[in-house]
Amino acid sequence: MTLIDGLGYLASALVLLTFCMSTMLSLRSVAICSNLAFISYGLGARIYPVLALHVILLPLNVLLLFQMVRLLRKAKLAASTDLSPSWLQPFMRPKHVKAGETIFNKGDDADLLYMVVSGDVRFPEIDRGVSAGELFGEIGLFSLERRRTQTALAATDVDLLWISDGALRKLCERNPGLSLYFLRLTATRMTENAARAIGVAAAAR
Incomplete structure (x- = not known):
């Protein structure tokens, strides 16, 4: 098995792993790893539809992860704030x-x-x-x-x-x-x- 084949199997395994995540934060993190693996696989194997798809999905998942982290910070701040209106x-x-x-x-x-x-x-x-x-x-x-x-x-x-x-x-x-x-x-x-x-x-x- 070549390195490119290994990247393809890794990317597929990461997609499968996203279905096992219990929180959206971990799901987005694994999805980003999967995007990176598929981009590497698409470049190495010259499978351009796969490459194009994950080049588009990567910034989307990064943005959603950033929004989720910011939302969690706001929720933690609200939970620790005194009841002051x-x-x-x-x-x-x-x-x-x-x-x-x-x-x-x-x-x-x-x-x-x-x-x-x-x-x-x-x-x-x-x-x-x-x-x-x-x-x-x-x-x-x-x-x-x-x-x-x-x-x-x-x-x-x-x-x-x-x-x-x-x-x-x-x-x-x-x-x-x-x-x-x-x-x-x-x-x-x-x-x-x-x-x-x-x-x-x-x-x-």
Whole structure:
């Protein structure tokens, strides 16, 4: 068996190996190795259709691998970042609510995410509040029913920022790390709310 024949068998084996990869990152890495082996084989054996195909596929696989590595870095950064919503402010719009007014009722359609700029917002069902710098309304926004799970009342005059469901979805599509951020935020908030609801129910007995 000649060296050229060996390159052909190696390239074929690498293609077979791509079907055994458990992650896209490893699949792309093996695919790049396969492209290089096929390019060498195509040059040595003068099989130009094979050569042309893998000359085209090589930069495509390199680009996809680079995008995947960058995506993984963003996801790791989001996973290690504190739950700080300040970077959302440039995409949000202001709203003022007077003390005693209802921002939304339990069971309402959930279509907006809010951030408190100043003042205090209370959730009477769970005896909980949020103040300046905190987000609220995300649980209903990301639930299947898309309904508010609590009533939100302005305990004082409140300045809010809000972003629509559609605008937030576009931001998440552009940056998957943002989706991970809200997954962490929603899971944390649901756990806290469940614990507070149990405490309120126990105190009422």
